[in-house]
Amino acid sequence: MAVIQANANDVRLLARLMRAEAEGDGELGMLMVGNVGVNRVRVRCLDFVDINSIERMVWQSPGGFEAVHYPYFYQRAREKEIRLAQRCINGERFRPAEFSLWFFRPEGACPAQWWGQWNAGRYKSHCFYSPTQSECPDVYRTY
Template sequence: MLARLMRAEAEGEGDLGMLMVGNVGVNRVRSGCLDFKNIRTIPQMVFQSPGGFEATQKGYFYQGARDREIRLAKRMINGERQHPASNSLWFFKPAGACPSQWFDQWNAGRFKSHCFFRPTSADCPNVY
């Protein structure tokens, strides 16, 4: 399921973009904080409502994951982190530049068209 999410959200941004989406997803499961206090599994994270992923509303998400995406998802589940998603819990694709904050969360950086946002270590120590 994580592999399908990574592909549906960021296939156009290559392996690194998909890894970053996976990084955010795994962080949400591990964090136990803020909007994700009750998220404990990958399916809960993927289908969280409100706050889930737009990709789940499109048919592409429901196609089977390919070996490549499965290998990338396993890397994230095994603890690999990719900057700027390392400690991030959110990402989005703005029309222009990344804002310095998004819903009171700080910008961690940008990769191609996605901006990544992280909580403070005080708010979410489990993502650090």
């Protein structure tokens, strides 16, 4: 059962984002990027109060994703990534991104904080950041 509303176009859009942002980190890395995207659609807090669809999440500006500025993002979604995107939409969560709303790829170690948010952990090249429960209780809500 889906935890956010998504039609076939939404699933393909999320799949393209996941691949463009984290293909180098493998399937698990792409799933974690998918978690961040789905979390941004699910919550109504911080920078994401008005982000109520996958399309709005992907194209959010400011605060969106760097990948949308590069040609690789605009390639057709592949079946592999579509299946991964659907898993995230269906509510699968993966540590350390399960409650994260942000990620980035630092040159070195993950900073303890990034834009005032606490580091939840690292997976390969990406550091994931989660709000506190008092800042954004929605992200910690179970399905």
